[in-house]
Amino acid sequence: MNPTVEALRATFGDAIGRAAVARDGETVVYVRADRLAEVLRWLHDTPGEAYTYLVDVTAVEYRDRERPLEVVYFLRSLERRMDLRVKVELEHEGDLSVDSAVPVWRGADWLEREVYDMFGITFRGHPDLRRILMWETYAEGHPLRKDFPLRGRFSRAEQVRQALKANPEAHYSMEELSIAEAYEDLPADMRERLARGERGRVPEPE
Amino acid sequence: MSRRTVEFTLATPGLDPQGRPVRTPLTGVRDDTADAGTVAVEPDFRGEHLLVNIGPQHPATHGVLRLVVELDGETVVRVIPHIGYLHSGFEKLGEYRHYNQIIPLTDRTDYLAPMANNVGVALAAEKLMGIEITPRCKVLRVIACEMSRIISHLVWLGTTSIDLGAFTPFLWAFQERERIYDLQEMWTGARLTTSLTRVGGLMADVPEGFVEGLRHFTRTFPRTLAEIDRVLTRSAVWAGRTQGIGVMTAEEAINYSLSGPMLRASGVPYDVRKDKPYLDYDTYDFEVPVGEHGDVYDRYLVRLEECHQANRILAQALDRLPDGPINVDDPRVILPPKSRAMSDMEAMIYHFKQVMEGIRAPVGEAYVGIENPKGELGNYFVSDGSAKPVRWRIRPPAFINLSALPKMAEGHLLSDLIAINASVDIVMGEVDR
Numbered sequence: 001m002n003p004t005v006e007a008l009r010a011t012f013g014d015a016i017g018r019a020a021v022a023r024d025g026e027t028v029v030y031v032r033a034d035r036l037a038e039v040l041r042w043l044h045d046t047p048g049e050a051y052t053y054l055v056d057v058t059a060v061e062y063r064d065r066e067r068p069l070e071v072v073y074f075l076r077s078l079e080r081r082m083d084l085r086v087k088v089e090l091e092h093e094g095d096l097s098v099d100s101a102v103p104v105w106r107g108a109d110w111l112e113r114e115v116y117d118m119f120g121i122t123f124r125g126h127p128d129l130r131r132i133l134m135w136e137t138y139a140e141g142h143p144l145r146k147d148f149p150l151r152g153r154f155s156r157a158e159q160v161r162q163a164l165k166a167n168p169e170a171h172y173s174m175e176e177l178s179i180a181e182a183y184e185d186l187p188a189d190m191r192e193r194l195a196r197g198e199r200g201r202v203p204e205p206e
Numbered sequence: 207m208s209r210r211t212v213e214f215t216l217a218t219p220g221l222d223p224q225g226r227p228v229r230t231p232l233t234g235v236r237d238d239t240a241d242a243g244t245v246a247v248e249p250d251f252r253g254e255h256l257l258v259n260i261g262p263q264h265p266a267t268h269g270v271l272r273l274v275v276e277l278d279g280e281t282v283v284r285v286i287p288h289i290g291y292l293h294s295g296f297e298k299l300g301e302y303r304h305y306n307q308i309i310p311l312t313d314r315t316d317y318l319a320p321m322a323n324n325v326g327v328a329l330a331a332e333k334l335m336g337i338e339i340t341p342r343c344k345v346l347r348v349i350a351c352e353m354s355r356i357i358s359h360l361v362w363l364g365t366t367s368i369d370l371g372a373f374t375p376f377l378w379a380f381q382e383r384e385r386i387y388d389l390q391e392m393w394t395g396a397r398l399t400t401s402l403t404r405v406g407g408l409m410a411d412v413p414e415g416f417v418e419g420l421r422h423f424t425r426t427f428p429r430t431l432a433e434i435d436r437v438l439t440r441s442a443v444w445a446g447r448t449q450g451i452g453v454m455t456a457e458e459a460i461n462y463s464l465s466g467p468m469l470r471a472s473g474v475p476y477d478v479r480k481d482k483p484y485l486d487y488d489t490y491d492f493e494v495p496v497g498e499h500g501d502v503y504d505r506y507l508v509r510l511e512e513c514h515q516a517n518r519i520l521a522q523a524l525d526r527l528p529d530g531p532i533n534v535d536d537p538r539v540i541l542p543p544k545s546r547a548m549s550d551m552e553a554m555i556y557h558f559k560q561v562m563e564g565i566r567a568p569v570g571e572a573y574v575g576i577e578n579p580k581g582e583l584g585n586y587f588v589s590d591g592s593a594k595p596v597r598w599r600i601r602p603p604a605f606i607n608l609s610a611l612p613k614m615a616e617g618h619l620l621s622d623l624i625a626i627n628a629s630v631d632i633v634m635g636e637v638d639r
Binding site for chain 2: 022023024026028052053054055056058060061062063064072074078081085105106107108109110111114118131132133134135143144148150172176
């Protein structure tokens with residue numbers, strides 16, 4: 001087992017949960033969600049640990065509804081050639097949010113956006129938490145959740161109807177429209193919808 | 207309204223006394239003493255920002271990538287990338303498939319190096335199940351990975367040189383790539399949808415004539431690389447368009463989680479093949495090229511040298527290719543030959559169970575990262591003991607490398623944005639998955 005786990009226990013006490021060696025030989029350590037930001041910062045900054053490289057951020061939802069969702073951080077110390085996997089458990093019924101790792105690793109930016117997009121887990125303090133793979137007006141939910149059917153929630157006809165009804169201006173974000181100073185030229189109703197953050201959202205299917 | 211004269215230096219950059227290319231900024235220089243050779247332009251446009259939409263259907267974005275760019279004159283102030291146009295939900299699909307049925311999906315992620323993706327996902331599944339593959343299979347998989355590295359880097363070299371105005375290297379690179387594709391087709395029957403690996407082995411052994419064909423390739427390929435090197439490396443145009451462009455320092459590259467040639471061009475000597483060896487890469491003799499400036503030019507040098515090194519590995523792999531089976535001897539994992547399945551009761555049962563139920567993986571999780579041409583390709587399986595993974599995650603190197611594009615491009619010229627975007631070596635099938 002990776003010696004970092006002992007160091008973590010010595011520093012953070014009961015914020016560190018169980019730890020185990022996975023089938024690929026890497027150590028997995030569970031951390032309490034409310035202390036996650038501190039733990040990640042410590043792992044990055046402490047000289048003896050120096051997990052300066054973030055390999056990946058992802059989430060896991062089990063088929064068993066009793067098991068909580070997990071957010072997984074794959075960390076690597078390039079100096080010591082050591083890997084560590086940090087996991088946070090989030091109860092289905094609870095608050096599906098954790099602190100963002102972007103202040104520590106800029107590489108977490110798109111990875112966390114993807115987890116948000118695919119699982120609906122929000123990252124507090126993320127500078128730009130928007131959907132990334134699905135479009136911004138996507139209304140069917142979060143595709144990698146187990147309660148999301150493989151073919152999507154809406155029928156194919158409904159999906160086509162929504163695509164045709166989508167507002168072409170919705171392809172630009174408010175931020176982008178403000179660069180072009182195109183905002184003032186938009187029709188009043190569209191301006192109002194944009195300001196409400198709807199960006200051409202179509203109504204729920206009947 | 208006062209007119210002003212602006213002097214533009216339009217000549218291509220030359221070389222300074224030390225032989226290093228000089229990069230002349232293409233910015234206007236205020237010159238009130240107008241004389242011959244200066245261009246008079248109409249009023250001051252400073253302060254007005256322009257919104258330019260590039261893509262998603264644009265050849266210079268190398269796929270369906272859309273970039274919304276805020277420009278101040280010709281200078282990029284902000285880049286806002288939009289991706290997802292090729293999102294296919296592979297990870298979701300994988301949760302509904304057996305491990306072997308996932309392999310065809312990986313052909314379509316990084317479609318410029320399908321065989322390497324096949325190897326990556328098979329290694330992760332084998333790690334999860336604790337399967338040790340045969341020596342011949344290991345060497346053949348190394349051959350598959352290095353062939354993929356060469357074709358992927360050749361596509362990168364060709365398309366990037368076209369982006370920056372050099373047409374000839376494109377033709378040379380694609381001609382060489384075609385020779386690898388012929389071999390790949392000979393082995394797998396396909397140029398793109400190779401589906402080469404199986405959990406515990408390979409779909410097929412190499413056919414007769416393959417080893418000779420590849421050996422001929424490894425002997426003749428360095429000549430083309432030398433030609434490309436001669437045309438590009440010391441070209442003032444090439445150096446002027448690429449040196450000092452899109453610089454990432456070593457700390458930034460690490461902080462942005464860059465991997466592969468992007469990370470190494472910034473001077474970080476991390477290569478999964480050396481540092482976490484898989485497929486016995488530690489027994490091959492090869493070098494890992496590392497850049498020092500982290501600009502587009504260094505990324506070019508790193509990739510060019512990686513082609514040489516991949517060629518070396520191919521030659522060594524051909525020399526050591528052992529005889530023996532390509533598949534593990536385990537009827538629960540590998541399908542029995544069709545003739546036995548039709549005549550032998552036990553073989554038929556195994557055949558039926560594998561096709562209908564798939565291979566059961568033990569409870570647990572496994573992550574295997576391999577050094578793909580684009581960077582570290584990770585495959586992460588979480589299993590609950592059934593024949594289908596609970597979660598299949600691809601760590602997409604191109605996606606993570608692309609996320610540093612705004613950081614690299616902001617402050618450069620619009621034409622440099624094209625060079626920087628090309629230098630990331632994205633493949634949208636993998637970025638969007």
